[in-house]
Each structure stands twice: as structure tokens, then as C-alpha cells.
């Protein structure tokens with residue numbers, strides 16, 4: 125079974141204004157509320173690709189109820205720990221540029237945290253656990269380490285998509301996949317990455333630090349996959365970007381979904397890129413048909 129873990133889900137409140145004038149009253153010409161948070165987006169894509177998965181994490185309050193209802197409507201199996209505090213709302217402002225304002229996340233009590241950790245006591249060796257997104261401050265920076273310890277104990281695999289010291293520590297535990305975008309990769313090593321060769325050099329460092337496979341996304345400028353077999357690159361499909369929120373999560377969903385279906389890392393890479401772009405080209409997370417349309421337009425080559 126694949127488990128996605130969203131410690132910090134969010135309602136993504138997508139707000140569109142024509143011209144944003146700071147300090148004035150601005151009127152939205154369009155707005156949309158989506159069930160978000162990184163693991164939830166991954167689950168939505170896996171579901172589109174008919175890959176069985178279960179969504180885990182914390183949900184609370186009226187915002188949490190909205191997300192739970194959406195997941196149930198999408199028929200995504202889920203088993204979130206109910207918390208007393210409200211799940212956050214993240215604002216995604218679309219004007220001439222895209223601006224995101226992500227909240228810190230709700231209070232989570234030690235008892236609620238313990239309930240979630242207990243869910244990983246039943247893991248099986250064939251399971252894949254996808255750990256995605258920020259950690260609410262109440263849980264402590266080492267919360268992913270605690271889950272990873274249980275994954276390793278079961279002999280299962282994990283994917284991690286987060287930033288900073290939790291990602292750094294996770295590398296030594298040999299994640300199946302990490303997917304930084306090129307900005308996150310630069311931040312991790314406190315460098316600025318000017319060229320594709322720079323990006324490959326630092327992506328290779330992630331593999332040397334323990335990651336089995338490293339996928340570096342560069343938004344509309346292509347993507348790089350580094351595996352035990354070498355370095356691969358891909359184009360990205362051309363299209364009109366409508367809402368790139370969730371593109372990175374979709375890429376992980378597409379990659380892991382195709383990987384469990386085919387066992388082939390390059391097919392996974394091709395599907396991952398197509399899925400990320402299909403989401404960028406739609407207002408919501410991509411549908412199976414939108415993904416399938418783009419797959420043939422993605423070409424993977426060995427460097």
C-alpha cells in the first residue's frame with residue numbers, strides 16, 4: 125500500500141485579481157477553494173492514476189471537515205487524526221505574478237501526535253510512505269525522523285518532499301525519491317545554481333548523501349533525474365499555465381504512480397513531468413485524461 129502523509133494540510137484559497145494594488149481595496153475576479161497540502165495532492169494524482177493509496181495526517185475544525193469531505197467525494201481512502209485546532213488556510217494570490225502565503229499550521233497536542241505515530245506500527249515491507257510538506261511547529265523538527273524510524277523498522281520505502289534539516293537528516297535513511305525544485309536544491313546547500321551543470325552537480329550530492337533517486341524540477345525549464353544508472357533530462361510540455369500550485373506534488377504522484385505500475389524509473393520520470401505540467405495547465409489538480417494527453421510530448425534523454 126502507498127500511504128501519503130500530510131502533517132500540515134491546507135485549504136488552498138486561490139484568489140485572482142487583475143492588477144494588485146498594495147494598500148488599496150482590490151476586487152477578486154475569480155476565487156477557488158481547494159483541498160491542499162502536499163501529500164493530499166499526491167493522493168489525488170495517485171487516485172487519478174488508479175493507484176491504491178491511503179491519505180494520512182492531521183485534520184481539524186471546519187477547514188479540516190471541508191478537506192475530509194472533498195477526499196470522501198473523490199473516493200480517496202483516508203484516515204486522518206482528528207485534532208482540536210483548525211487546519212490552516214493558505215492564500216495563493218494570482219495577479220501578474222503568483223504569490224503564496226502559507227500559514228504555520230495548527231496546534232497539535234502530544235496525544236494527537238502519538239495517535240498518528242501509532243498508525244505506522246502496522247507497516248509492511250512492501251509499503252511506500254510519501255512524506256510531504258512542512259511540519260507544523262507544534263510537532264517539532266524531528267517528527268519526520270520518528271516516522272522514518274518506523275518505516276525503516278518495517279523494511280518499507282519512503283519518499284520525502286520537504287526542506288531544510290528534516291530533509292538533510294532523511295537523506296542518510298536512503299529515501300526512494302527526493303524531489304527538490306532547483307531553488308530548494310540551492311537553499312539546501314546555501315549556493316546559487318546558475319547552470320544546468322551546477323544543478324546536476326548538487327543533485328548528485330543528494331544521491332551521495334543517500335537518496336536512491338533524485339528528481340530536480342525546474343518549473344517550465346525542464347527536469348533532471350539522477351539514478352544509479354546515470355543522469356537523465358527531459359523537456360517540459362508547452363501550454364498555458366493556469367495555476368501551478370500543486371505542480372510539484374503532482375510530479376511526485378505521477379512519478380510514484382507510474383513507478384509502482386511499471387517498475388521503470390524512466391517511464392516514471394516521463395509520467396512525472398507530464399503530470400506536473402498537466403496540473404500547471406489546469407486550475408485544479410490534473411485529471412487522468414489531461415495527464416495521458418501530455419505523456420507522449422515528454423522526451424527523456426540520457427546526459
Ligand SMILES: Nc1ncnc2c1ncn2[C@@H]1O[C@H](COP(=O)(O)OP(=O)(O)O)[C@@H](O)[C@H]1O
Nearest residue numbers: 305341342343344347360371372397400401404
Ligand atoms: N511553467 C510551466 N510550464 C510547464 N510545466 C510546468 C510549469 N511549471 C511547472 N511545471 C511542471 O511541474 C513540475 C514541477 O514544477 P516546479 O515548479 O518545478 O515544482 P514545485 O511546485 O515543487 O516548485 C515541472 O517539472 C513541470 O513538469
Ligand SMILES: O=P(O)(O)OC[C@H]1O[C@](O)(COP(=O)(O)O)[C@@H](O)[C@@H]1O
Nearest residue numbers: 160161162214257258370371372373
Ligand atoms: O507544507 P507547505 O510547505 O507549507 O506547502 C503546502 C502548500 O503546498 C502545496 O501542497 C502545493 O505544493 P507544490 O506547488 O510545491 O506542489 C499546496 O497545496 C499547499 O498550500
